[in-house]
Amino acid sequence: MQRPNFARLHPRFAALRDYLAQAAPPGRLPGRQDIDPTRLKALLPFINLVDVERSAEGLRFRFRLTGTLQTEVAGREINGRYVEDAVLPEYVERIRNNMRQCVTTRRPIYDRFPMPHPDRDFIDTERVYFPLARDGETVDMLLILNDYPHEEEANTEAKAEPEADRTDNRRPPNLETKTPAQ
Secondary structure (H helix, E strand, O other): OEOOOOOOOOHHHHHHHHHHHHHOOOOOOOOHHHOOHHHHOOOHHHEEEEEEEEEOOEEEEEEEEEOHHHHHHHOOOOOOOEHHHHOOHHHHHHHHHHHHHHHHHOOOEEEEEEOOOOOOOOOEEEEEEEEEOOOOOOOOEEEEEEEOHHHHHHHHHHOOOOHHHOOOOOOOOOOOOOOOOO
């Protein structure tokens, strides 16, 4: 769990950071209502939205929306599930801690670890958790952007191969998004 170093991550992470900063009301966090999904079309397959639920027992996190690529790579649907019901037990506390830290610090949190789903722990993933707040202050949702660094490297290498030789087409081509200023 650490603050993201956007200069070292895929450009889509910085593009989302910049978009959220522009979408936020001045001096406040953006809320889900401030986000225009049509401006994030290229990122949607990589995005998860997680509801933050508060109770006397503490915070709970429920997956509201899971990006299509994330669902495909995980090999299962987790919409509507709580973290403890959605991922492998050995990753539950790590993911909850990332989410809690994002909620309490109100800042993006970066982490990288294997895919936390059954029969997928061989897939390298990294993610940034971004806080969202309907009232601009109290984090009530997390927007998580996922990436698969080894997939990116494999796709870069595959570009040198003839089209017929490519076997892994999980990622659609050109997933770059323009920053809001462009």
